Amino acid sequence: MPEKEPIGVIGVGWVGLCTAACFAELGHEVVARDILPDKVESLARGEVPIHEPGLSELVRKNAERLHFTTSMDEVLERTRLLFCCVDTPPTYSGDADLSRVERVIEELAGSTDHAIVMKSTVPVGTGRSIRRRHEGLGYVSNPEFLKEGTAVKDFMHPDRVVIGAEPGAEAFAERVAALYEPLGAPVVRTDVASAEMIKLASNAFLATKISFINEIANVSEELGADVTEVARGMGLDDRIGDKFLRAGIGFGGSCFPKDVSALKQLAGNSGYHFQLLTAVIEVNELQKRRTVGKLKKHLGSLVGREIALLGIAFKPDTDDVREATSLVLAARLQGEGANVRVYDPVAAGNDSGMLGGARDCATALDALDGAHGAVLVTEWPEFAELDWAGEVRERMAESAVVVDGRNFLDREALRDAGFDYEGIGR
Numbered sequence: 001m002p003e004k005e006p007i008g009v010i011g012v013g014w015v016g017l018c019t020a021a022c023f024a025e026l027g028h029e030v031v032a033r034d035i036l037p038d039k040v041e042s043l044a045r046g047e048v049p050i051h052e053p054g055l056s057e058l059v060r061k062n063a064e065r066l067h068f069t070t071s072m073d074e075v076l077e078r079t080r081l082l083f084c085c086v087d088t089p090p091t092y093s094g095d096a097d098l099s100r101v102e103r104v105i106e107e108l109a110g111s112t113d114h115a116i117v118m119k120s121t122v123p124v125g126t127g128r129s130i131r132r133r134h135e136g137l138g139y140v141s142n143p144e145f146l147k148e149g150t151a152v153k154d155f156m157h158p159d160r161v162v163i164g165a166e167p168g169a170e171a172f173a174e175r176v177a178a179l180y181e182p183l184g185a186p187v188v189r190t191d192v193a194s195a196e197m198i199k200l201a202s203n204a205f206l207a208t209k210i211s212f213i214n215e216i217a218n219v220s221e222e223l224g225a226d227v228t229e230v231a232r233g234m235g236l237d238d239r240i241g242d243k244f245l246r247a248g249i250g251f252g253g254s255c256f257p258k259d260v261s262a263l264k265q266l267a268g269n270s271g272y273h274f275q276l277l278t279a280v281i282e283v284n285e286l287q288k289r290r291t292v293g294k295l296k297k298h299l300g301s302l303v304g305r306e307i308a309l310l311g312i313a314f315k316p317d318t319d320d321v322r323e324a325t326s327l328v329l330a331a332r333l334q335g336e337g338a339n340v341r342v343y344d345p346v347a348a349g350n351d352s353g354m355l356g357g358a359r360d361c362a363t364a365l366d367a368l369d370g371a372h373g374a375v376l377v378t379e380w381p382e383f384a385e386l387d388w389a390g391e392v393r394e395r396m397a398e399s400a401v402v403v404d405g406r407n408f409l410d411r412e413a414l415r416d417a418g419f420d421y422e423g424i425g426r
């Protein structure tokens with residue numbers, strides 16, 4: 001075996017590309033395969049189709065070690081550890097769609113030299129079921145814990161690396177563990193089902209933390225407490241921790257909503273009613289919609305009102321709009337008769353028509369011009385840097401309301417400037 005083991009990556013979406021680029025950065029030859037020829041060609045030219053800080057730089061810097069191809073044979077010939085990074089979107093029933101994973105497994109079946117290293121998020125039990133059907137196939141579960149916006153940093157400095165393997169696949173698991181050795185992170189070696197559960201449970205727990213603090217925020221509004229103070233006081237308790245206690249207008253993205261539903265569904269399929277997760281999902285949906293009430297509190301009817309949404313992406317530093325609160329808000333506000341304008345520094349145009357008749361604006365000021373209300377949906381730094389007391393105040397309608405959906409703006413400054421300010425839980 002060469003000193004640095006060559007790596008195969010199957011599926012060059014966000015997870016696959018981050019994995020490929022980071023392993024190349026660690027000195028591995030990487031053969032990354034996608035079925036879309038256009039994507040492969042543009043990646044080979046060094047064009048990165050997603051907004052992820054630091055990723056384009058890594059792809060360009062390691063171009064010599066990164067090979068993009070449409071050919072599975074090429075991957076099989078040049079590598080033995082194949083990281084499966086295809087997506088597993090939810091189906092109408094709420095179960096994960098594993099058809100892409102299954103196709104990859106079919107292409108590998110029969111080989112005893114290769115191992116599939118599962119990075120795609122799959123239901124607990126998937127690995128065992130695959131191994132039952134494909135005896136002798138090397139199978140290692142290695143879930144990813146990357147966050148959009150900080151994926152490169154998360155890969156290079158992981159809190160932990162989880163590696164699940166069954167008897168018979170220990171040697172492959174050992175080789176996977178060796179890949180991560182330079183990162184110096186704790187490695188959790190476990191069985192496949194537990195590794196799969198660690199991934200889903202981690203996302204579900206973080207989502208639970210968010211829905212919990214959002215409910216504390218809602219009660220704080222009624223009782224006169226300030227949720228940011230409450231979170232500060234809670235977060236200093238080591239057992240609680242200060243992360244993921246930021247109240248806001250709900251979590252979105254391609255992972256939390258999908259994984260929480262998947263775990264709930266998985267539990268249900270096994271005969272267990274996971275009540276807590278049902279509440280986590282419901283609280284999140286209501287949280288997105290509460291903004292409409294805050295606008296109405298100040299503006300009365302929203303019919304014919306001009307409302308600006310600042311931010312479309314589900315969080316800053318990404319152009320991803322999947323399950324973003326902006327989509328729900330745009331639909332609800334238009335349902336109430338409002339005219340909606342949107343602005344996002346990078347995600348503009350990524351909504352594939354999901355914002356309905358909302359008007360895309362070229363700048364934040366364009367979106368705010370003449371608006372009766374503004375909702376800060378995504379905490380992009382440029383929104384805090386706007387000249388709220390000067391230019392924005394002049395441009396927006398008189399007695400305009402600002403709903404700060406992430407408690408991100410300077411509340412006192414906005415109030416002093418004459419805005420009706422509404423935060424979350426304060």
Ligand code: UGA
Pocket residue numbers: 121144145146147148149203206210243244245246247248249250251252253254255256259314315
């Ligand atoms: C999440 C997990 O954090 C990653 O560990 C995991 O690897 C990833 O899903 C995945 O399964 O692939 P991500 O979806 O990129 O990562 O985004 P997060 O930073 O976790 O944020 C998710 C949502 O929660 C965002 O809408 C964010 O605004 C919201 N959030 C986060 C809050 O409302 N409050 C908080 O305190 C933190």
